[in-house]
Amino acid sequence: MQPESSLHPVPRRRARIRLSAFGPLLGLAALVALATALNPAFLTIANIFNVLTRTSFIGIIAVGGTFVIIAGGIDLSVGSMAALLAGSMILVMNALAPTLGGGWLTIVVGMLFVVALGALFGLGHGLAITKGRIEPFIVTLGTLGIFRSVLTYLSEGGAITLQLGLSNVYSHVYYGSFLRVPIPLWVFLAMAILGAVLLNRTAFGRHVQAIGSNEQVARYAALRVDREKIVTYMIQGVCVAVATILYVPRLGSASPSTGLLWELEAIAAVIIGGTALKGGSGSVPGTVVGAILLSTIGNVLNLTSIISVYLNAAVQGVVIILVAFLQRGREAR
């Protein structure tokens, strides 16, 4: 394989990229076929919407993660950030309800607040990483702990709960539909399209990819590396905030177990989707497929009982590795 590909690099490489782009989709198709064979209820509209709606949190976060990872960074804090954003949003809305009323005005202010806070957290990460010159792994590992403990402190370890009236109004955002499709799905779709356009059709997107493949060269090419990197972390923060906006109306509460291990799921979705963990290249549609694939595994396991529940995590592990195997290639050279 090795000498052959170096003799004919161009066609070889093309074929590989095409295969690797379809890898996760292939995995997903196989999983869907298997699931339908095991339990026909899988292919019902209701179940498909359940799975996709559930995916929207991780999916939207992973869209942001795609930018961070392509630029050569990583954000481990997203799960904790989601928890803290959810808790802060609920506290703010509860506090505003007496003055602004228990309706949409309070909720919209809450949404704006949480997006601003998410962007601010991202800005903090970006500044610490670029100006502070601290490894992103360390910065975000630190904030992973900070965000979650601040939430635990605010909730005294219990749950922060949205007022009942607000919760009833707001719940439409998660449970409501537009043109028969659940609202979270529309938001997920919009964020994915926005992300894909930003990554592939703008100068910013090209800069991000250039920085990820070789930061030194990008600097010599007079790209504003620091600024672009900061922006990727801010995009990540805003994506987490959007996911939070969809998450809060689901249960109307935030607790220390909110968003637990979401960072690993989001990073896994990005990587399964074909983005290189070392940065430089990747795609938003791939990430979307990766995220859907991850949540489908859990759904399939719940819909069947052929495998002992003790082995659920093992099944997930096997599927993830298999899919990664299908989309391998680019780094193998």
Added chain:
Amino acid sequence: MKRIYQLIVVVALALTATAFAQDQKVIGVSIPAADHGWTAGVVYWANQAKAQVEEAYPNLSIIVKTAKDPAEQANQIQDLVTVNKIDALVILPYESAPLTKPVADVKKQGVFVVVVDRGLTDPSIQDVYVAGDNPGMGRVSGEYVAQKLGGNGQIVVLRGIPTVIDNQRYDAFMEVMKQHPGIKVLDAQYANWNRDDGFKVMQDFLTRFPKIDAVWAQDDDIAVGVLRAIQQANRSDIQFVLGGAGMKEFVKMVMDGDPLVPADVLYPPNMVDTAINVAAMHYVSGSAVLGTYIVAAPLVTKDNAAQYYFPNSPF
């Protein structure tokens, strides 16, 4: 840098320790950090007990420490003995096996040991064991479900995290189900004592089974997610959801007569309060304080819910 920091902490702790008068007895309390609802309740009740016991008995002082994993807890109880010079230790072990040896070492130095909830692997170490009744919780839940369904129906079960506690509850529940062949347990899946997983697992159960008569969620956090999933699916076949532990929101629902939540089974985090009081008794009463104290897992219904409702607790 780290050494200096450690030194500062040690000196600070030593200063607080020497501040206590000679005839004072010090009770150290070591519990898991508040990382979910139930442990939040434990931390709350430990601090309540500290305030109440210190107020009632001026010669007793109580130090409450929380740990985020078994290793930290093991270090912590060492510090409690060497630095804080505790006379008694009340411990809710993070995990049984890794903490047995550290507690045994503490015991050897003459400390009075009260173990709460999770037992150590060697029960001879403890002077007093204040135990939660996990099999009892499963049994009471099973009996309630069977009685409420009149011995007939289809149910789904949501389990916690794969641990001894979860197995004891589940096995006792299934034992009761064996005596009621008319009740079919459709499936049991782990929901990790967590709201989001409760929601997901229940959504999938609803997709998979067209008729479910009742849900045993075992835990109130899981039950929060279960209720939302049922509400979303607009299903009216489910007669009731039985949670457990005694979260204040659920006790309130039982109190208010919510049709979907007619009862709850108690597994009270305030058992740590009981344990601290037992430790205090060892010093203030002359009589023997030894043995095992099993905190019952009673059924909370509309009639008795008020006595288990603590609106100030975070859980």
